[in-house]
Amino acid sequence: MRLTLAQLEAFYWTATHGSVDKAAHTLHLAQPTVSLRLRGLEDALGYKPFERAGRGLKLTLRGLDLLDECHTIFASLETIEAHAGAQRVTGPIRLGFAEGFAMVCLPEILSRLHADHPGLQPEVMVATSAQIEPELHDLKLDLAFLVHPSEHKQFKLEPLGRQEAAWVAATRFDLPAVISPQDIATLPIISNPVGSINYQQMIGWFASAGLTPKRIDFCNSVSMLVNLVDKGVGLGIYPCKLAENALAAGRVRILQSSPQIDDTPIFAKYPRQGSKPKADAVLSTVISVLSEMDYLK
Structure with a gap:
């Protein structure tokens, strides 16, 4: 019996989720169909790539090797499809944007996508990176633009x-030219919730002085x-x-500080296996817009 691409896809998404039900949801198939493909895969391979772990599944050692091989196979298929023009950049794509980044860049990004890829249908989630990243890991998003994202073997x-x-x-605050934690520790501070990148920046800055x-x-909204x-x-x-308009109007000051606030790295993050032509189209557009806006260092 020969392996089929459908069997490998069923295996890949079951391995990714640790669940046949979730794999079926991702593939838009009935659960029995995915189970049937997995049994066909086992027959073709002559070994079991999964073993039971409580109510879920986990990969055997040979299953782990097969997962690595699937990454290579799917990457090659995507390259072939892209070169052959087999996939048009159309249809929905679910995008996540860190809010501070979105406030400045999203209008231009969406306008450019509408012009360059009129068949693409962006579905946008805007929130803190801490809120967006779990949605991406649950494959409820196809691509996200995040501050300080975590590494994950299934995502690039x-x-x-x-x-x-x-x-x-x-400007109503009477502050020195260069502020230290001691200068503002008694003043009211506005922060995103505990666990957010914003909170970590703020609390770490004060902690540097004990x-x-x-x-x-x-406040959960940037x-x-x-x-x-x-x-x-x-x-x-x-x-x-985000302060440029208020700064120009004389309402706020951008403060010099000691220690300085570190610049925050922005990353694109997306599944290694997924709607790559659409993700590539969005990523290329975002990079082009950021370059023209001179937004990032």
Whole structure:
């Protein structure tokens, strides 16, 4: 009996999810159909690539080897299809954007996608990177643009550049030319929730001097954080590009600090096996827009 691509796809997604039911959902097939393909795969291979682990499945040693081979096979197929023009860049693609990044860049990105790929249908999620990344890992998104993403063997990371960030404060605050943690520890601080990149930046900066802020107001929205800082409610860390209009109007200052706030790296992240032509089209568009906007270092 010969192997089929359908059997390998059933194996790949079952291995990715650890579940036949979830693989069936991803492939838009009935669960018995996926199970039948897996049995056919076992017959063709002459060994079992999975073993039971509680209610789920885990790969055997030979199954792990087969998964590596699938990565190579699917990558080759995608290359062949792209060269032959077998796949047109049309249909829906689910995208995730870190909110601070999206606030500046998303309008131009979507406009360019509409012009260059009119058959593409972006479905956009905008949130913090900490909220978006689990959705990507659950394959509810096809491609995401994230700050400080984690590494994952099933996903590819492509660095795009670094986003300049700094402390920002309303001009009503009487602050020195270069601020230290001691200068602002008693002032109200606006932060994204615990666990977010924004929170880690903020709390780590104060911790460098052995301090914690006296008051932290949490806000899950980057755009609202920017608005609250603009209105003088408190101080916050966010991308300098988000402060440009308020800075030009004289409402806020971008603060020099010691220690400095590190620039935040932006990455594209997407499954190694998935809708690659569509992801490539979006990624190429985003890179082009960022270059023209001079957004990232």
